[in-house]
Amino acid sequence: xxxxxxxxxxxxxxxxxxxxxxxxxxxxxxxxxxxxxxxxxxxxxxxxxxxxxxxxxxxxxxxxxxxxxxxxxxxxxxxxxxxxxxxxxxxxxxxxxxxxxxxxxxxxxx
Amino acid sequence: xxxxxxxxxxxxxxxxxxxxxxxxxxxxxxxxxxxxxxxxxxxxxxxxxxxxxxxxxxxxxxxxxxxxxxxxxxxxxxxxxxxxxxxxxxxxxxxxxxxxxxxxxxxxxx
DNA sequence: GCATTACCTAGCCACATGGCTAACCAACTC
DNA sequence: GAGTTGGTTAGCCATGTGGCTAGGTAATGC
Numbered sequence: 001x002x003x004x005x006x007x008x009x010x011x012x013x014x015x016x017x018x019x020x021x022x023x024x025x026x027x028x029x030x031x032x033x034x035x036x037x038x039x040x041x042x043x044x045x046x047x048x049x050x051x052x053x054x055x056x057x058x059x060x061x062x063x064x065x066x067x068x069x070x071x072x073x074x075x076x077x078x079x080x081x082x083x084x085x086x087x088x089x090x091x092x093x094x095x096x097x098x099x100x101x102x103x104x105x106x107x108x109x110x
Numbered sequence: 111x112x113x114x115x116x117x118x119x120x121x122x123x124x125x126x127x128x129x130x131x132x133x134x135x136x137x138x139x140x141x142x143x144x145x146x147x148x149x150x151x152x153x154x155x156x157x158x159x160x161x162x163x164x165x166x167x168x169x170x171x172x173x174x175x176x177x178x179x180x181x182x183x184x185x186x187x188x189x190x191x192x193x194x195x196x197x198x199x200x201x202x203x204x205x206x207x208x209x210x211x212x213x214x215x216x217x218x219x220x
Numbered sequence: 221g222c223a224t225t226a227c228c229t230a231g232c233c234a235c236a237t238g239g240c241t242a243a244c245c246a247a248c249t250c
Numbered sequence: 251g252a253g254t255t256g257g258t259t260a261g262c263c264a265t266g267t268g269g270c271t272a273g274g275t276a277a278t279g280c
Binding site: 003005006009010012013014015018021022024025026027071073076077079080083084086087089090091093 | 113115116119120122123124125128131132134135136137181183186187189190193194196197199200201203
């Protein structure tokens with residue numbers, strides 16, 4: 001397996017990493033800026049970044065001694081679509097069930 | 111923390127559990143039916159179900175010796191919304207950036 | 221009422237994860 | 251060129267996760 005969605009959802013399961021994503025929606029930022037609000041050691045934080053990058057949620061380039069990180073929107077869209085499909089399928093089923101119930105009520109009334 | 115989203119995304123990070131969710135979109139099913147297509151031991155599978163239930167993605171009731179499992183759509187919606195907000199924020203930023211670039215080009219031409 | 225079915229509990233194992241410290245390197249700054 | 255800054259690597263630790271087997275219990279079927 002090791003699906004695209006596997007690493008995506010795993011990446012999003014951590015609050016630190018979700019906070020980074022939220023932060024990056026208003027623009028690229030260097031590692032130290034991203035790290036600042038989080039009360040954990042830098043190496044620990046770097047592991048989180050690495051996981052985000054591995055999941056393709058984020059890209060980064062190093063210039064001089066600063067590494068700048070940007071968000072990558074495509075995987076967000078992919079996951080959103082997957083969730084949407086499930087929800088649609090589920091709601092579609094409820095609609096069909098509803099119609100069925102209505103039809104049966106109709107028939108018993110005749 | 112231990113956010114709602116934490117357990118949700120963690121639950122969705124496993125292909126077996128996603129498959130269960132997909133399956134449940136076409137209606138409730140007993141544990142053994144859900145288990146059948148997966149080539150893992152029942153107790154292992156039960157752990158997956160428990161995690162889905164703990165994340166509020168699924169409910170189940172036992173009647174006689176069979177436990178029937180149904181999907182719970184609300185958390186799907188919540189996560190979908192969260193992802194959507196992030197994507198919107200990101201795209202909004204790109205739009206503003208685009209407008210800014212256009213304005214600057216305009217000004218240099220004058 | 222004995223056997224089968226459907227699920228559950230307990231307990232084990234290997235590996236992944238999220239945290240840390242220590243030590244390092246390369247690039248700026250003064 | 252010495253010191254500071256920004257990031258990186260290595261290695262350790264506790265806990266969590268996903269897998270298993272063995273054994274149990276309560277309904278149902280024959």
